[in-house]
Amino acid sequence: MLKPRYMQIADLLTEQIKDGTLTPGAMMPTEATLQATYDVSRVTIRKAMKVLVDNDLLYRVRGSGSYVKAPKAQHNAFQLMGFIEEVSAQGKTPSSKVIAFETSPCSHTIASKLNLEEGTLIYEIQRLRLIDGEPEILECTYLPVAMFTDLSIEVMQTSKYDYIERHKGMQIAKSRQCVWPDSTSTSLAARFNTRENTPILRVESVSELVDGTPFEYTVNYFRLHQYSFEFIAHRQTPQ
The missing domain is CATH 1.10.10.10 (Winged helix-like DNA-binding domain superfamily/Winged helix DNA-binding domain)
Known part of the structure; x- marks a missing residue:
């Protein structure tokens, strides 16, 4: 028509x-x-x-x-790329600000995500991810200390995946992601320079190496001001 x-x-x-x-x-x-x-x-x-x-x-x-309008950076949930790779490839300037970096015994929930014993020492890291200087993502990441004994704040200010693959020689295979609608709390709204109860996306992911070892559990809060999600579904030919 x-x-x-x-x-x-x-x-x-x-x-x-x-x-x-x-x-x-x-x-x-x-x-x-x-x-x-x-x-x-x-x-x-x-x-x-x-x-x-x-x-x-x-x-x-x-x-x-x-x-x-300038186009939003796209997050392709089916292509595992780091934030810096993804945003740079689209002609925008990514940067990171580490706002928390500490070690602690892991809780039962995090231990179950990473196949660890409860109480195993992990890194708890929070990064604010910026696109062209504007806050877009709050990333809360949990990593086993035993796997990354030389991890530092300096590394986390750049590319985590580049450190894992190039410096540690590990091969990343996949990430399992779950997405939920959410809204900004008072503290999160302050990080994003926005109002409380602004709609956002919460994305939880567990990433694995090629041998199946989980190495990272992350909760990302997407402001969606400069970011959009792309989901591509392929239809399988009927048999």
Whole structure:
């Protein structure tokens, strides 16, 4: 079925944003210009522009016009990449701020995640992950001390996975992830520079080496201001 004209125009403008013809931060053509370009009414143009705003591709400035939004960094849940790899690959600047780094005996819950005896010494690390200087993720990570005796704050300010694979010579195989909707507590809202009870995503993961050894249990809180999740489902051909 043929799409309504405003949807056709929205699709054309979306493609121009995605292929870089309309760059992030660029001001969109005026309604009058778009009317002339596509030979349609002002109502049709306004409906097309609303589609782009609703799809988080544009933002409006009162008295000025509509501007192209910078794309969010995407988290592909099916491709195991570190935060720095993932964000850098999308042309943004990642950074990390370690806000807690200590060792302690592990609780029953964490021991069960890492296949350890309760009370085994683990690292408890909290990092604030930033994209272009803005806080986006609070990461709470638990690692067995015996596996990473030389782990340091300096390492955690860079890439944890690079340290594990390049420095320790371990091969990471997979991560099992569970995702829940959540909202910011008072302390988390302060970390994210946002309001309490703002919707966020909580992602828990257990990562394993190629021999099946779990080496990391992590709880990530995603602000979703500069980050989006991508899930790709492949249909299996019926037999």
